[in-house]
Amino acid sequence: MEEEVHGIVIVGGGICGLATALALHRKGIPSLVLEKSETLRTAGGSIGVHVNGWRVLEQLGIAPELRETADIVTEFHDVWPQEQGDKRVVVPVRGELRWLKRKDLIETMAKNIPSGAIRFGCHIAEIHPANPENHGAVLTTVEGSIIRAKALIGCDGSNSVVAKYLGLSPPRSTSRMLLRGVTRYPHGHPFGPHFLRLRCKGLFVGRSPMTDNLVSFFVAFWHPGADSTKDARAMKAFVLEKLKDQCSDEIIEMVRDPDPESLIVLTRIWYRPPWQVMFSSFRRGTATVAGDAMHVMGSYIGQGGSAALEDALVLARSLSRAAAGGRELREEKIGAAMGAYVRERRLRVVRLSLESFAMGTLLATKSLLTKLACFAIVTLLGTNSLGHTEYDCGRL
Ligand SMILES: Cc1cc2nc3c(=O)[nH]c(=O)nc-3n(C[C@H](O)[C@H](O)[C@H](O)COP(=O)(O)OP(=O)(O)OC[C@H]3O[C@@H](n4cnc5c(N)ncnc54)[C@H](O)[C@@H]3O)c2cc1C
The missing domain is CATH 3.50.50.60 (FAD/NAD(P)-binding domain)
Incomplete structure (x- = not known):
């Protein structure tokens, strides 16, 4: 040999x-x-790189x-939907944050x-x-x-x-489901340079702009068949059903229409x-x-x-x-x-x-x-x- x-x-x-x-x-x-x-x-799909990562990319000569x-993200918006109006906390990003492909x-x-x-x-x-x-x-x-x-x-x-x-x-691993994708907005997205963290009932939605036309998102949730399915389309349908009564149309449209090849579902978090x-x-x-x-x-x-x-x-x-x-x-x-x-x-x-x-x-x-x-x-x-x-x- x-x-x-x-x-x-x-x-x-x-x-x-x-x-x-x-x-x-x-x-x-x-x-x-x-x-x-x-x-x-x-x-x-995408990966968020904070200022500590950018310092390394700078040293590697590729920053x-x-x-x-990718565009810069300036704020995190933490939102808890409530009947009498959403509760919102804004956290400024420290240094540089961009969501890279x-x-x-x-x-x-x-x-x-x-x-x-x-x-x-x-x-x-x-x-x-x-x-x-x-x-x-x-x-x-x-x-x-x-x-x-x-x-x-x-x-x-x-x-x-x-x-x-x-x-x-x-x-070790936990059996939490995560749906991730990237959605394209041919005429530009309206979300500004803000990362949204939306805490709905039984769902946690993250949304970050990447460029004027691209937005990365994830939805973390629990599903009874957590270990048995990796079918991204079935999970998308399940998530959309849950989002229907809790979220705005812009969140639902983002999750409904991602680039098909970007859509992935993870059944375990290691x-x-x-x-x-x-x-x-x-x-x-x-x-x-x-x-x-x-x-x-x-x-x-x-x-x-x-x-x-x-x-x-x-x-x-x-x-x-x-x-x-x-x-x-x-x-x-x-x-x-x-x-x-x-x-x-x-x-x-x-x-x-x-x-x-x-x-x-x-x-x-x-x-x-x-x-x-x-x-x-x-x-x-x-x-x-x-x-x-x-x-x-x-x-x-
Ligand atoms: C859903 C999700 C979202 C995330 N979001 C972020 C984020 O926004 N920001 C962030 O900083 N991090 C994020 N992370 C974490 C980040 O993706 C990982 O920490 C990072 O990719 C780790 O890189 P790695 O090179 O160590 O491992 P990997 O990316 O897993 O690379 C390992 C490589 O080794 C190869 N390999 C494995 N075994 C063998 C073998 N026996 N022989 C030869 N090759 C082998 C594999 O094919 C693979 O190419 C996220 C992770 C997940 C799961």
């Missing part, structure tokens, strides 16, 4: 894997990204190009990575240590090919084979509980994880993607410090650099996981005591005023 040997190998070519490869490339360090899909995975693709983000990162540094159709099935010191790893693809890596970075999402190799517990993020060992020799593989956190505070970008920058900076002086990266130095990366990221990702966990629990629980505890956490951490977006992970 064929066997290859490489330096830094990144498993997963999503937001985190591509950002890590690009950040390493900017520091003059080559890497190889192994992606199981046959092409770039550009599906998934100006991406700014051209995931496709634009992924494609812009990929085109700035040297050709040949992303290998598609390469599905890693198993990983073993290369030696008893865990210096290096041996990766086996589903076809049985062997790839030896001096350093291994797992950016392979919530169901990560690298996380399994590190001995991490599998992430998350790593904050205590796991706090105490797990995210390094084994010269292997580590980043992005959702490290700290998948659901979509409650919209920070999974930006946190993955931060991970990429900090990891690449740490590895480049270890390589400073142009000497070849030795295994002990790689291990130490990965250790420094994990230490630097730990408290940041614990905070984000805790905020997301508390927000998710607040929406789902019926227990008054649990509600109070979660409310205390989000108040203390300033979740609703978006305090977490102020974080600056520094220069590359």
Whole structure:
């Protein structure tokens, strides 16, 4: 069976894997990204990137190009429909927030990575240590090919084979339904630069402008067949029925007429509980994880993607410090650099996981005591005023 040997190998070519490869490339360090899909995975509609994510995109050199693709969002409007008139709270956005097309983000990162540094159709099935010191790893693809890596970075999402190799517990999930889509307004939408968070009975609707003509939305809800259906059209019909008596026509029209290919339904929200993020060992020799593989956190505070970008920058900076002086990266130095990366990221990702966990629990629980505890956490951490977006992970 064929066997290859490489330096830094990144498993997963999503937001985190591509950002890590690009950040390493900017520091003059080559890497190889192994992606199981046959092409770039550009599906998934839109992603909100807050100022902490934009700081990273700036360091990666792709912020100006991406700014051209999406408008700025200036306020969150939290609305509770009530018979005697809606209750509305306006929260100003801190710094820059734009809703990007995931496709634009992924494609812009990929085109700035040297050709040949992303290998598609390469599905890693198993990983073993290369030696008893865990210096290096041996990766086996589903076809049985062997790839030896001096350093291994797992950016392979919530169901990560690298996380399994590190001995991490599998992430947990809740059975909440989420319908997402992007709706086109050929003559322009009337919503201004505002993100709407509408709390209806049994439904939570989010709506964000992307450009003058495009609006991204999601509806979170509970459905009795939560685990059995992924039929987006059936779920759309179910949601529209629920929205009929509670929401304005403009919300109903937005959910009724999205671009068909943008409509997706999720039946499970994956998350790593904050205590796991706090105490797990995210390094084994010269292997580590980043992005959702490290700290998948659901979509409650919209920070999974930006946190993955931060991970990429900090990891690449740490590895480049270890390589400073142009000497070849030795295994002990790689291990130490990965250790420094994990230490630097730990408290940041614990905070984000805790905020997301508390927000998710607040929406789902019926227990008054649990509600109070979660409310205390989000108040203390300033979740609703978006305090977490102020974080600056520094220069590359
Ligand atoms: C509904 C929803 C809404 C969200 N909204 C936001 C938002 O507004 N803002 C925000 O910042 N975040 C948001 N997030 C979170 C964000 O999408 C994720 O945190 C982010 O995509 C994580 O990127 P990643 O690269 O770590 O993982 P992924 O995007 O999951 O990428 C993992 C990649 O690894 C590949 N892969 C997996 N296993 C293997 C293998 N064994 N071998 C080879 N390749 C493999 C996969 O094909 C994939 O390409 C949202 C998430 C959800 C579910």
